[in-house]
Amino acid sequence: MVAGRKTNISMKTKIIGMLSVVLLVLLAVDIVWTYESQKEATESMLLEESKVLVKEMDAVWDFISINQDTINYTLDGEYEYKGLHCAIAGKSVAAFFSKDNDYKIRFTNTEPRNRHNAPDEYERAALGEFADGSGTEEYYGFDETEDGETVFRYVSAMKVTEHCIECHGKPKGEIDPTGYAKEGWETGDLAGAVSVVIPTEMPFESMRAAVVNNVLFFLGIMLAMAAIIYVVLTRLVTNPLESLQRSFAKMSDGSPSEPPEVPEDVNPVYSTREIDELFGRFDAMATSLSSLYANLESEVDERTMQLSEANEELERQRAHVEEVNDKLKRENQYKSDFLAIVSHELRTPLTSILAFTDLMADNVSSENALVRKQLEEIDKNGRILLEMVDNVLETARIQAGSEKLNLELVDINDVVGMVEASSESLAVKKSIALSTRVAPDVPLIVSDWEKVRRILVNLVSNAIKFTPENGSVEVRVRYNEGENTVVVEVIDDGIGIPADKQDLIFERFEQENMSTVRRYGGSGLGLSLVKDLTDMLGGAVSVxxxxxxGSTFSVVLPAELHTEENDDEDNADR
Structure with missing residues (x-):
């Protein structure tokens, strides 16, 4: 069984339960089938009984009709009407027959001579069936009386015979011997019908008794089958399985030195091939487990000793790793401190050199082209060196964890304008067209003004550096309202970056190759600093x-930046 899906219901209970459901369904089917078949048999019996009654009434009717001359003529051959005709005889015989029982037999017609022979609703429907030309001569079925009792009704058509013509033939309207006007019928016309009503209480009682007896018989068979199956399941399946379960219990409670015993209490009379195979496999498993138990303690001791030695070795290696990590942290701190100190000390004289270069350029006439060109070279290389020093200082502060965020409202337009102004001279010297475009829907953002400027300065200077003369560099800023972010894109048509190098350019001191370093210069810190600053601002950079x-560098910055420090300050203000 799958782990986690346990049940307390035994297999024997489940099988008996499912078998009971099946037997109950069969019992319901048997009840329905028995009832319908008994109902059909009862209807067939009542139909045959009704036909017999109708034939007997027809015989009486025919007897009186045939013997009308004998009845109405004297021995001298003179006609003397005695008042005994077929209708009177039939009605009288029917009355005598129904006198001491619930049977009802009568003659009816749509236009009877006697109002007591007028048809009821059921008989009227039967006469309509007989008169529609379909050839129907019988109409029967179960019906309910006004008292709500169920009865069987049978209506049989009566045809006009040659003996009926004397009283019912032509001419229509002539008075017949009985004193009634003739109907003008011809031989073969519908004369009316014989209606029989039979009570169904006794037949239905017999039918119900037959159904009950049949159900009881079937139920007895089902109970006997259930008992037999229960005994068979117990003997052939559950008893062997319970024996096997007891053996497993002994196995789980026994010590490794005591191998489990194979169950021996299964009666061979009730043994089956499947159970024998199961016990055979259990025997093989028990033997294998016995062998495993014999060597388990020694193997456990050996493995425990090996694990202890391995843990000691791991502890020694962990201590060594911690020692190496501490040493690396100290060396990294020494490196960061050294870079910060050296960069700071370099920045002061570099600033002085650039200032004096500007003063000298102001005092050199425009005619002295050579000196002005030399001063421009000094200024250009000094600014490149100053940028590198600033990048080193910024990187060192970030690595040391001393760089903090100063969040405020930042107008991207101002940042882009300042970067454009500071980079314009470098772009003009290389004849590069530098342009900017800020979308009108770009909002003020909450960020660090100086770090946003540093990001944009490094991207623009990097684009100008790697774009040949007469090229172009464009800065685009747009607002992504759906994500509430500002996207800054720096686009150039420069030398481009190979696809296999694009993942490396944001690493420290990484450039495309050494020929790029020799041709364009740089320390490889600019783009890594862009990535570090972007991460600090909660953004992302891609290329x-x-x-x-050419290349397109994209920086995505959140329009609202929240930090734990600022959240604490906001809560304190509240």
């Missing part, structure tokens, strides 16, 4: 580039 066609 799309085609070698020889």
């Amino acid at each position: 799309e580039s085609v070698l020889g066609e």
Whole structure:
């Protein structure tokens, strides 16, 4: 059984339960089938009984009709009407027959001579069936009386014979011997019907008794089958399985030195092939487990000793790793401190050099082209070096964890304008068209103004650096309302970046190759600093580039940046 799906219902109970459901369904089917078949048999019996009664009434009717001359003529051959005709005889015989029982027999017609012979609703429906030309001569079925009792009704058509013509033939309207006007019928016409009503209480009682007896018989058979199946299941299945279960229990409670015993209490008379195979496999498993138990303690001791030695070795290695990590942390801190100190000390003289270079350029006439060109080279390389020093300082602060966020409302338009102004001279010197475009729906964002500026300065200077003369660099800023972010894109048509190098350019001190370093210069810190600063601002940076066609660097910044420190300050203000 699958782990986690346990039940307390035994297999024997489930089988007996399912068998009971099946037997109950069969019992219901048997009840319905028995009832319908008994009902059909009862209807057939009542139909045959009604036909017999009708034939007897027809015989009386025919007897009186045939013997009308004998009845109405004297021995001298003179006609003397005695008042005894077929209708009177039939009605009288029917009355005598129904006198001491619930049977009802009578003659009816749609236009009877006697109002007591007028048809009821059932008889009228039967006469309509007989007169519609379909050839129907019988109409029967179960019906209910006004008292709500169920009865069987049988209506049989009566045809006009040659003996009926004297009283019912032509001419129509002539008075016949009985004193009634003739109907003008011809031989074969519908003369009326014989109606028989038979009570169904006794037949239905017999039918119900037959149904009950049949159901009881079937139920007895089912109970006997259930008992037999229960005994067979107990002997052939559940007893062997319970014996096997007891053996498993002994196995789980026994010690490794005591192998489990194979159950021996299964009666061979009730043994089956499947159970024998199961016990055979259990015997093989018990033997295998016995062998395993014999060696289990020694193997456990050996494995325990091996694990203890392995744990000691792991502890020694962990201590060594911690020692190495501490040493690396100290060395990394020394490196960061050294870079910060050296970069800070370099920045002061570099600033002085650039200031004096600007003063000298102001005092050199425009005619002295050589000196002005030399001063421009000094200024250009000094600014490149100053940028590198600033990047080193910023990287060192980030690595040391001393760089903090100063969140405020930032107008991206101002940042883009300042970066454009500071980078314009470098772009003009290379004849590069530098342009900016800020979408009108870009809002003020909550961020660190200086870090956003550093990100944009590094991306623009990097684009100008790797774009050849007469190229173009464009800065685009747009607002993504759905994600509430500002997207800054720096697009150039420079040398581009190979696809296999695009994942490396954001690592520290990584550039495309050494030829790029020799040709364009740089320390490889600019883009890594962009990534670090972007991560601090909760954003993301990516690049799309085609070698020889240019690159597009995209920085996505959240419009509202929340930090734990600022959240604490906001809560304190509240």
